[in-house]
Amino acid sequence: MTSAFPIDTVRAAFPALALTDDGVARCYFDAPAGTQVAGRVIDAMGEAMLHACANDGGHFRTSQAASAIVVAAHEAAAALFNCDADEIVFGLNTTSLFFAFASLLSRDWQAGDEIVLTRMDHDANVAPWLQAAADRGVTVRWLEWDRDSFEFRLDRLDRLIGPRTRLVAVGQASNFLGTINDVARVCAAARSVGAVTVVDAVQSAPHIAIDVRAVGCDILCASAYKYFGPHAATLFLSRALQGRLQPWKVRPSADTMPTRFSPGTPSFEAQAGTLAAIEHFAWLGVCAGGAAADAPLRTRLMAGFDAVNAYETDLMRHFLAGLATLPDVTLHGIGNANRLASRVPTFTFTLAGHESTAVAQALAARNIFCWSGYFYAWEPATVLALRDGPGAVRIGLSHYNTAGEVDRLIAALGEITSG
The missing domain is CATH 3.40.640.10 (Type I PLP-dependent aspartate aminotransferase-like (Major domain))
Structure with missing residues (x-):
């Protein structure tokens, strides 16, 4: 993972990330449908x-x-x-x-x-x-x-x-x-x-x-x-x-x-x-991207996105490596680690023999949040014959997620596929 990215500082900027339920931390992998809100917002x-x-x-x-x-x-x-x-x-x-x-x-x-x-x-x-x-x-x-x-x-x-x-x-x-x-x-x-x-x-x-x-x-x-x-x-x-x-x-x-x-x-x-x-991204440009605090807003934003992209690329690589250890997984999207510049960290996949809704429910029972279905993507889901059938599971990574959370997700998916 990118060691320079101040993940603890970044996570502290999102109040919802500190919430627990019965002592179990929440893992938010539902970002493509809606991200957590920065405290400054x-x-x-x-x-x-x-x-x-x-x-x-x-x-x-x-x-x-x-x-x-x-x-x-x-x-x-x-x-x-x-x-x-x-x-x-x-x-x-x-x-x-x-x-x-x-x-x-x-x-x-x-x-x-x-x-x-x-x-x-x-x-x-x-x-x-x-x-x-x-x-x-x-x-x-x-x-x-x-x-x-x-x-x-x-x-x-x-x-x-x-x-x-x-x-x-x-x-x-x-x-x-x-x-x-x-x-x-x-x-x-x-x-x-x-x-x-x-x-x-x-x-x-x-x-x-x-x-x-x-x-x-x-x-x-x-x-x-x-x-x-x-x-x-x-x-x-x-x-x-x-x-x-x-x-x-x-x-x-x-x-x-x-x-x-x-x-x-x-x-x-x-x-x-x-x-x-928007100011959150500019703040990232200063604390994680090396931009000067008094630099123009667009300059700080660009530095922030550079930092986010580098961190999320490492997180994507970590997720794909874990996903590859699971049996009978079909990823509907770019899975080549050498092509990560061609994708955002939104991953849709199916597990053979497991309904997507059941997978999402099993993850939710472990306080891991994600979506199942076809996500209003009527056309691509139709092309893949997933709109009228079992649908798929979608995991969205964000710059507030950690490698440890990804490991927790992969372990949970392993339990689901083996059980």
Whole structure:
């Protein structure tokens, strides 16, 4: 394991990690569905509800405090995504935001137009566009993935994307397979024909640095509760695309950012919590990544993600080595230790002769938390014939997990498979 990573200090930043049940510590391996919340997030949300409990835009103290939260949260989200603050939209979650923008983006679609979706994405980045396409009589084309490499068949992009393509939606990392996708290449192909590009970064945001300029997308979204914050979402909306969209909104609402694409009063406490979650990564950049405390926020964030990536890579290697000792395990994703740079630490697998629900229940009885099923990943689970059957077990590693917790998990799985 990476000895320089201050895992004890990091774990102390998450109050929930200290909880026990009947003297048994909790092992949180459910991060892909929602991470534990950093203590600074809890504090920030409480402070906001105490000292900024008002609508923004007023002349009195609590309203001004709410306005300050809005400004700071948008600037922090911009640093996280490497964009400008007036290109950030806050919302309830990624699914809600994608449904909202599906109605805006599809207004001028016509029969005969096409969109491109993928067989790897979470349904949040599939169903909104499918439904919009059905409403407008638009053809849906599919980007498939290879069953051996667990990567997209990018060699087929030229045949999928053409002059009739209006939108291309793709996930940066799979919540089922764990694959990190070359979204920049997909977006470049879409951009060459003038198509709008939408990137789901929900599963990548907790693990790798995001740069929307490098990706070249029009929209990118991630949910803060997947990166140690509250139930809220941050969406990048390029300035160029903003000018082409007319949002549905109440008439008194300002037609400028950050209000223009907000359907109503936002949760200021959630914005405060999201700001604190982003600051957690910056703190990691200082305490684990060697960044100066007074360095620009983006610099500290990048250092934080470098530290997280190095630690989680070692943790992934440790997990895979343990998994290899178990009999009759099928891993649905990249398992080659030399290809870990191509995946996030989300592992989905099946145990021969054991229903996934029963495995998750047996782990829960040992105070080891994980999910079973197909995790809203309708398309990849269908490809693997796991959606209508027994489903699979999913383990998500995070930078607050330890090698000792992984050992405890592997030992428990060994007991389950032998018993």
